[in-house]
Amino acid sequence: MRVMVLGGDGFCGWPSALHLSAHGHEVTIVDSLVRRRIDEELGVRSLTPIASTTERLRAWREVTGEGIGFVELDVARDYERLVGLLADLRPDAVVHFAEQRSAPFSMKSPRHKRYTVDNNINATHNLLAAMTEVGRDTHLVHLGTMGVYGYDSIPLDLPEGYLTVNYPDRHGDVHSAEVLYPTRPGSVYHLTKSLDQLLFQFYAQNDGVRVTDLHQGIVWGTQTEETARDPRLVNRFDYDGDYGTVLNRFVVEAAVGHPLTVHGTGGQTRAFISIRDSVRCVRLAVESGGRVSGRVRVMNQMTEVHRVIDLARMIQAETGAGIDLVDNPRAEADQNELQVRNDQLLGLGLEPTLLSTALLKDAVEVAHKHIDRVDPARIPCTSYWNRRRRSVSAVAA
Numbered sequence: 001m002r003v004m005v006l007g008g009d010g011f012c013g014w015p016s017a018l019h020l021s022a023h024g025h026e027v028t029i030v031d032s033l034v035r036r037r038i039d040e041e042l043g044v045r046s047l048t049p050i051a052s053t054t055e056r057l058r059a060w061r062e063v064t065g066e067g068i069g070f071v072e073l074d075v076a077r078d079y080e081r082l083v084g085l086l087a088d089l090r091p092d093a094v095v096h097f098a099e100q101r102s103a104p105f106s107m108k109s110p111r112h113k114r115y116t117v118d119n120n121i122n123a124t125h126n127l128l129a130a131m132t133e134v135g136r137d138t139h140l141v142h143l144g145t146m147g148v149y150g151y152d153s154i155p156l157d158l159p160e161g162y163l164t165v166n167y168p169d170r171h172g173d174v175h176s177a178e179v180l181y182p183t184r185p186g187s188v189y190h191l192t193k194s195l196d197q198l199l200f201q202f203y204a205q206n207d208g209v210r211v212t213d214l215h216q217g218i219v220w221g222t223q224t225e226e227t228a229r230d231p232r233l234v235n236r237f238d239y240d241g242d243y244g245t246v247l248n249r250f251v252v253e254a255a256v257g258h259p260l261t262v263h264g265t266g267g268q269t270r271a272f273i274s275i276r277d278s279v280r281c282v283r284l285a286v287e288s289g290g291r292v293s294g295r296v297r298v299m300n301q302m303t304e305v306h307r308v309i310d311l312a313r314m315i316q317a318e319t320g321a322g323i324d325l326v327d328n329p330r331a332e333a334d335q336n337e338l339q340v341r342n343d344q345l346l347g348l349g350l351e352p353t354l355l356s357t358a359l360l361k362d363a364v365e366v367a368h369k370h371i372d373r374v375d376p377a378r379i380p381c382t383s384y385w386n387r388r389r390r391s392v393s394a395v396a397a
């Protein structure tokens, strides 16, 4: 298949592009490289030394003989070029990773909130409008998030995107309907993913656009089979307070002897998936097409759930790291329960790579290998969005 990978220079996009290419698909990466510029703005760098896009693609050709195309383009701003590209490349599928994906970054200031909304909503809407304008039956595979469901402790296994509701009509007869699961985002970033869902629903219903929305959990790990084939193919690994995700942060913290930064009590339960499984899920989604007339196919892309404190204890047991229960900078429940259905990806053949001490050991070794690149000053999370809640409790006290 011909596949366009928007955001294909990023943490999930790069290994997905390689994985699709390794499985015989003709891949073109489209990326504005804004994420590399955000690293500069924040004064951070990936734990792993990532090569330039040109060098990465040259290495892939040398190692495999396969070519991957690259177009530098801002999907949120350059609508006309996006239309031209879709018309020229005539992709069978477009995988859409091209969004600002950090919750802490999205909550740093009004400027960061506005950037995240402008970038993410325009990127998604430009893509949908462009696909409709070009008029080919291209399948859109979007990387969404588990966070759209919110983290209330509801005694229900989270369904895949839709909830069946029963309601009495005006005569008292009970009817049943499937609705998008009520969304309850916890940051402006997660809010953009909730808004994306409505854009997908509208274009699926109005224009018959074929959309698969992958509600992905927190991704851990760094290397995949393909990125490990040459040092120039190495994937990025964020550990800083804005872009580092919890498990990858703990791994780096343990490696440099920094106490593990558990927010609050660590009772937050979240869904996780390894980067190795993430790329497989994306391929399974692309290859399976997803024709559900007028309706978005939503699949929960996660393999296991963990409490943050349990992850910290697991890493502590492996490495002897200390644990610091820091004031939670986020407005989120101290603890929650979570059970998630992921029947669809399992049905497509996903065999989950579950977290194990052996895999944790591997991750800590990667961190040790690049320990000289870690800047401990970039570890603390400096984006606070629980100030209102804090001042309310101060008044109450």
Ligand code: NAD
Pocket (backbone or CB within 6 Å): 006, 007, 008, 009, 010, 011, 012, 013, 030, 031, 032, 033, 034, 035, 036, 073, 074, 075, 076, 077, 096, 097, 098, 099, 100, 101, 119, 123, 143, 144, 145, 146, 216, 217, 218, 219, 220, 245
């Ligand atoms: P990332 O920041 O590493 O990569 C995003 C890429 O998109 C970057 O290369 C960036 O330059 C590019 N980009 C952003 N805006 C763009 C635009 N307007 N035009 C063109 N390119 C643009 O993020 P990631 O971790 O790879 O996440 C990719 C997607 O997966 C995101 O949409 C995110 O919401 C989703 N996701 C990530 C995780 C995770 O744990 N990393 C979990 C669930 C979902």
Ligand code: USQ
Pocket (backbone or CB within 6 Å): 101, 102, 103, 104, 144, 145, 146, 147, 148, 216, 217, 218, 219, 243, 244, 245, 246, 247, 249, 261, 262, 263, 264, 266, 268, 270, 271, 308, 328, 330, 332
């Ligand atoms: N946390 C800590 N200590 C840390 C960092 C985080 O305790 O040092 C806690 C957070 O408070 C939160 C949980 O760990 O309760 C997860 O935080 P995270 O930064 O790992 O994940 P999150 O902000 O939710 O975002 C990440 C990705 C995002 C994706 C999301 C999937 O950055 O793109 O959408 O995971 S999900 O969480 O399922 O919504």
